[in-house]
Amino acid sequence: MVTTINKISEYVGQEVKIGAWLYNKRSSGKIQFLQLRDGTGFIQGVLVKKQVSPEVWEQAQNLTQESSLYVTGTVRQDDRAPSGYELDVTDVEPIQVAEEYPIALKEHGVEFLMDHRHLWIRSPRQRAILKIRAEIIRAIQDWLNNESFTLVDPPVLTPSSCEGTTNLFHTKYFDEDAFLTQSGQLYMEAAAMALGRVYSFGPTFRAEKSKTRRHLIEFWMIEPEMAFCAHEESLNIQENLLSHVVQHVLKHCEAELKQIGRDTKPLENVTAPFPRITYDEAVELLNKEGMEFKWGEDFGAPHETKIAESFDKPVFITHYPVEVKAFYMKPDPERPEVALCADLIAPEGYGEIIGGSQRIDDPELLKQRFDEHRLPKEAYEWYMDLRRYGTVPHSGFGLGLERTVAWICGLDHVRETIPFPRMLNRLYP
């Protein structure tokens, strides 16, 4: 019976055949232990010299780390095995005896591992992280689909900046200039006017020379946008979405979280509602904690960490000064100097994982903002149209996938959260 390691428990006492790679091998004169992996899991194959043919014994002996093979054996329950099962090997068919494998089973430096990222992802830890990443994506999409959101894909090639703040990757679009998207948001606003509740899931690009553990040049965002939705309701959606994601991962990725050594205690706490403080209160908190901070500035990473430390859940910081936020954010009617916006700061120093706001729906005010920010109105005529033809209150937010994965996995750098990270000075492999 041909099967995979994750289904091995169904075949106790039976002979199975699996395609696998040799992760590691230990042997003595008359017994060999093959550490096998097939992508779905890990299992140990046991060969006893007396019980196999000399040919099989020798073929097993010649296998090197990461050699590919078909292995046949009888499944046996064994308390000594980490997974609870072992394979008593009866036959080994090498597909390829691998060349000397660069990644030894020991510690390596970051640069070396990044140069070998295409092989590094085979390791148990990296595999677990990528599994959790996929499960986080699944949980996000499940929740949104269930709440009547429609998936809409915005373009990657765009004629101009969405927010006009960061540096974009420039390219040619035949005779025109084009840029890789830094956010699908403006397009999602158009989509929300067509479909009500929408979300996008795709890569975004920032040509910033950022060099920190929280930054990638290419990263993935989930950007929901909701028509007929005010700021407060958007926050409710955000906290419900995120607590669903965290609880889903706790439930479905127990083995993977254990594999990477994540302390799950702080995650169990992550249930809606999340604490909400205003920008004003955050400034006060910082000053009380001895960090000097003037009203009107934007928070830096140390400030965010300090604020997050005061809470044991992700915390919303709302009502930032209009000046430090994007042009499209709606001012608070009660207090026009602050915006109806919020950043969600993750605990444990992982920083901002969501940024969102209610959008300006008044055509006159939006026009005014274009002037204040010196944005070329011609390029945004289509965006203005959304306010001319049946404008409605609407809100949306962007969830940074890699920072969310880093936080949930407890990683110290986002480079491990994505299969092939694009970073400053890193385009290979």
Next chain:
RNA sequence: UCCUCCGUAGCUCAAUGGUAGAGCGGCCGGCUGUUAACCGGUAGGUUGUAGGUUCGAGUCCUACCGGAGGAGCCA
């Protein structure tokens, strides 16, 4: 772009300005329950690059290249 630190064997790291070494990985041998197995043997080097100081530089100085951490910007 700025600040700090680091470049020595395939990898991880040692080496007072005075003969470049260990562990892992490789290869050869040994071992019937190993968990990054262990034990013995063996091969493996233009010390990031280019200058300089010195009787003598892996070590000190300068520049450049590469990397790490952080800042800014942001998710």
